[in-house]
Structure formats: structure tokens, C-alpha cells
Amino acid sequence: MHTRPPAERDPSRDDARAALSIGDLTIALPPGGDRDLAVDGVVLNVAPGEVVCLVGESGSGKSAIALAAMGLLPPALRITGGSIEVDGEAIVGATEPRLATLRGARMAMVFQEPATALNPLMRCGAQVEEVIAAHTRDDAGARRARALAALADAGIGDPARIHAAWPHEISGGERQRVMIAMAQVLAPAVLIADEPTSALDVTTQAQILGLVRRLARERATGVLFITHDFAVVADIADRIVVLERGRVVESGERDRVLRDPQHAATRALIAAVPGLDPPPRAAVAGARIVVARGVSKAWPARGAWTRRAPVIACTDVDLELRRGEALGLIGESGSGKTTVARAIARLIEPSAGAIELDGVDIARMGPSALRPLRRKLQVVFQDPYRSLDPRRRVGESIVEGPLNYGVSRASAMARARELMTLVHLPERALARYPHEFSGGQRQRLCIARALALEPEVLIADEPVSALDVSVQARVLALLAEIRDRMKLAMLLITHDLRVAAQICDRVAVMHEGRIVESGDTREVFAHPVHPWTRALFAAVPGRGLANGG
């Protein structure tokens, strides 16, 4: 049966056979789950050179399919029926040694989080070479040459530098390119990519998507691309398979599915993609509540033996925020936007500049002088999984602030129950622990906690970037509702222009620690001036998606 050596495959060969063929696959969940089958009768084919997007919300079973195709299903999940063939060879029922021979050579996988998918104790080049060494008899010199070529193919400008670098020394985008180089180096028949860009910035995401498409074409590799974001789908897919609760509910050519979605789940996923057109908004005429002037932050670099230059996080940032206004602070990771937010919230002390909160300069205030002012300004953090004390009941976390300011426990709890209604959660949620809630629910709880103090300013630092697109929409709608109802001033930190478009009255774009452009959202979106802003707009996925938001 194995006439061809498994390590090598001629990418130019003429082969009508499917790269990946999944027939009637059924995977059982352990008893006690929300349903019996993780995957229920899924049929799926990926032709060589084709990109098939497997789309669904978290928990729809898409990752189980990916892991099954790699022969990497955890023991708790059992394949109860169906077949998986990679390049004509059966995966279901194959022995572990045979699977090990196939993995990396004929099928390869790129994971969501490049920071943890790479071994931190191995240089990047060595990790690519490890794949080659496992499947071929190349000597060290040949391995190095192939690794360098693979890195160059993955779009890395100076492969020699990355080859010698440790994973922590390179950026997230470069790490994902190294992952792709590892996956591609032996020209596998199938590449499985599990949300490979959801941990990346928009501009990096656009580059990685382009790279995956190009490699699929050039190498005739079949790509199974897993995502929950229809904007990404619109950019990369040839065909689309939509999954809901383990079943395929719709599949077809990209343009057909996007233009004429048949199933409600597909329509919901497409509708969840926020549009880039900001709706018209009346100018906000409230009083200025936060004024930041010339805010800079430099972190002193602490080398063990050497003196190094301080790390400059942001320079000379001016911001104004009025009551009832939502200001979006937009930028990539590392652009300094979170530093600005943390300085304004006085979680860190700025190195220079003035920050006026309701007319009082808080930039240099000590902790005790600051405490009475803190209730005016509250923060919602990015990671809903770490923002609530796991050892305290949710109610305790929510009333903590009011109790600090002398509110009686009874009235604080009464207020907490009102807030549960406001964030659309049941009152009994207050008596539960954070781990009992989903990410979106936890972010609602964090919003409720921030509102418990009846602040005048709400800073939301990437409040939805850890959430699925469909959940994002609901949390953003909640933020907009609160802003309108409570006449809050809101500072929204985001890397996602679509998020900013939805609720921001004004936006400021940050790049390398400086604000490079700011203005009314509609104006900036219609006529971006700074080249960097334009680059951000060009990178937004799913621009082909006709979606008003």
C-alpha cells in the first residue's frame, strides 16, 4: 500500500485525488457534556491547492475535526464512525508509529497561539530542522539549507537571523511564520490551520492570510482553515463549510455562500462581522472630563550587568475625552495604546505630562491622594478569564468598590442586582464563581463591576478581542447602550477598526508610541491621512463582505 516514501511528495504531480477526505466522521463526547456527539456525520473534502474554511462558533466541533485529521484527538474523545484519508491513506485506525511518520511529512498543523506552539528552549531554526531530521536522511548542511529556504518561503526577510533566534526574541507574526515554515518544509499534502491569525494584529493577520493562500497555490497543498470569523473566511476561502453543534449545516463555493447564505447559522455568523462603516452620530457637546497633555512613559531597562537605553512605551500623547463620548484609541500591539490607558487610569505613573481628571491633575498623585478619585474612573480589562478573582464569588467582586467607599453592604448588593439586569445576566449569577461563566459572560460581569462605582469615565482595554465574533457583537452593543444610558465618557482601546467603527464618536490612531492621526470616526474612516492609518485599513479582513454592520 505504501509505494511512495512518506517523507517526500512531488508537489507538481498530477493528482486528482483529494488531499484530505473526511467521510461521515462521528466523534463521541464523554458523557455529561452538552451533547452526545462532538462531531456528527461530517463529510468534507479538500482538493490539492484548495483552501477550505471550516467555520463555526467555539464549541461547534471544528477543532475536534482538525485534531482527528492529525490523529491527535485526546483520549476522552472517541471516533465512533466514518473515515479520514490524507493523500489516500487512512488516518482512522492507523497505528501511532505510522501516524508519527505521516505527521509533518504528509499532514501538518499550524496552531492558534504561536507563542506557546514553539518550544521556548530551542532556536527557531533548530525547530524547523527537527521536522526535516525526523523524516529525511539529510545531513546537517542540507537540513540547514532547507530550513533557511522554508523560512524564506514563509515570507521571512532575513532567514539567517530568524534561524538563529530564540522564539521570545521575535514578534508574534514572525513566530507564526516559523510555524508555517515548519509545517510547509516537507511540502505536505494537507495543512491544517486552527485559527492561525486570531492571536495576531490586523496587519500581520493580512500578511499571514496572504502567505497561506500563496503557499496553497504554489505547493498544491490542501488547506483546511479553521476560524470563527467570516471576515477572514471572505479573504481566504475557496470553499466554505459551516459547522453548528457538530453538524455541517451549509457548504459551498465561497461566493455562493457569502452572497446567498442558506442556513440561519451561516447568516448569524456573517451578520456578526462588524462593518467598517461608522453610523452617523451627533457631535458630543459634554464637558471635558479627561484631558491628557504630553503623556510619556519610559520603562527603565534593567540589565543585570549592562546599562541599556530605557524602553519608550509612549511619547507626548495628548487626549481629550468628553462626557457621553466614546473615544477609540487604535493601534497594533506594541504601539503604546495600553500604556496610555494604564497611565490615565493611574495604574502606572507616567514619566512626563499631565492628566486631568475632572479638572484635577492626577499624573503625580500618591496612592492615598488618588484613592478618593479612583471611583470616577473604572477599567475593563482585555482578558475576561483573569480579570475576576477566581476565589471570590462574583457578587463579592462587584460590591468591593462600593464597600471601599463606605456604601453599606445592603445597598451595594441591591445595586449589584440592578447591574445584573443591565448587563443581561440573572441575579443569581452574583452567588457563583467566575469559572462557571463563559468568556462573554465574564466580560459582562467585569463591565458590571466597573459600573458599580457609578464612574464618570470607563476605560475598556481591548474588551472584546478575547471573544468570538458573535459574542463580540453582543458585548459591544452592551457598551454602546451603557454609554448612551449613563452618559459615560468611554475610552476604548482596540486594534480592530471594525470595533472602533461600531461605537466610537472619535478615534485616535497610535503608532510607535505616538498619536499619528485623530478626528471624528466617520471622517478618519472616510479619509485616512497618515500612511500608517491607511495600512491599517488595507489590512482589515473581509472587505469583500457586503456587510453594513
Add this chain to the structure above:
Amino acid sequence: MVFAALVLAAIVAMGIAAPWLTPFDPAAIAPASRNLVTGAREAVRADDGSVREVRHWMGTDTLGRDIATRVLFGARVSLSVGIAVAALATAFGVAIGLIAGYLRRLDGPVMRIMDGLMAIPGILLALALASVWSGGVAAVIAAVVVTEIPRVVRLVRALVLALREEPYVEAAIAAGTSTPALIVRHILPGTWSPLIVQATYIGATAILVEAILSFLGVGVPPETPTWGNIMAQGRSLFRVYPHAVLWPGLFVALTVLAINILGDGLRDALDPRVRREL
């Protein structure tokens, strides 16, 4: 875990009830009944002249003292050393660890002192301290506490440094929580579960170290029965009469094992994230 708790409770109860569980005096020397083997029977004449048969469940030692009695009384010393050391080392360690973790200026000096203490092998340090202080049980406890504190300090400091970066701690700061309240509400509870495991481990180590120190003759004075003392005195005739070493050794092993299992169980029981799985 339940089994470990039962074993531990039984040993504690034995220690407490020792005088009622045995007809012998732990210190009574009986030259006539030296080196009796496990389970040996002996007739004794009581004060009123009546004779009754008694049984040495674990035999007797070279001075004719009943080993079972000495093991029972020894449990008192061993367990109190374990508990006292665990409590004291944890208390001091948490206090010093919080200082090192929170007052950045003191972090360097404090941690260098702790590193210095840790550089000396624990047994050696405890040996030296116990022989210098030579004051019985209290000296043994103090000596083991000093050697165990650095481990707790390092643990607490590392936990504090990690916890103070957590978004929920920052959220509490933003909600106006003062530093003392922050430590009590959010930082300390985050250290409990690793600390409890560490404390049980320290308690178990303390019981072992006490046994070792007593075995080596610098611990508790030989007339006081402890598991280490019993083994020390049985050592010379171990080849002929192994029971004098094996019985107290069995109790040391059982106790240490039970405490360690209990520690792991407590860690899970205290964490709301895994509590429902119990």
C-alpha cells in the same frame, strides 16, 4: 485523602490517649524484660500482689522499656514538632515573603539572606542550631523553623509578584482598595493553596528532621521518647532486634505519607475551580 485523614486522626488520638492505652510507663526500666520481641507476653506483679499477664505489642528495648508505649508517647513529641514547625515557618515565611514581594527596596537584601540560609544544607544547619541551643523540644522546633523559612519566603514572594500583576488585582486597585485590604482580600487568598501544600510538606519534613536530630543525639534528650530517640537506641542491636527500629520507623513513614496526601487533598478542596470535582 479521607483515608489519609483517618490515619492521621488515629495517630493524633493515640498520642493524646497514650497514658490510657498502655499499662506501662514509657520511662520505666525493667532489666528483667530486655529485648523482648514483638508480641511477647510477660507476667507482672502489681502493687497489691496480684499477677496478670501483659503483652508487649512491639516488644521491648535494650533497657526493657515497652516500645509500643514509647511509640505512643513519642507521637506527642513528633506531631507537636511537625505542627509547630509548619505553623511557625509558614507564619514567618508569609510575613517576610510579603515584605520582599511588596516593598521592592527590601526585596534584594531579604532574598540574599534567604539565599544564604538555603545555601547551607538543611539538616546540617538544623544540626548546628539544635546543638548550639541544646534546649530540648523547643530548640529542635526553632532549628527546623529557621531552615524551613527561606523555602516559604521564596514561594510567597514569587506568588505575590505574580498575583500583583493579575488584572483582577489591578481592577481592585482601580476600585479604590487600599493596600492592606488588597493583600488580605486578593493576594493572601491566592497564596493559600500552594502554601498549604508547602506547610504539610514542612510538617512532614520537621517530623523527619526531629527524628534524625534525636537519632544523632542532638535533638530531644534521650529520656523523652520520640520516634527518633527510639530508633537511635534500637540502632545498636538492629541486626538482632530490628523491631526497635522498624516500629517507630513505620509510624514516621505512615505519618509523613498521610500528611502529604492530606496536603494535596486540601489544596484541591480549597480551590473553587476544582471543588465541584471532589
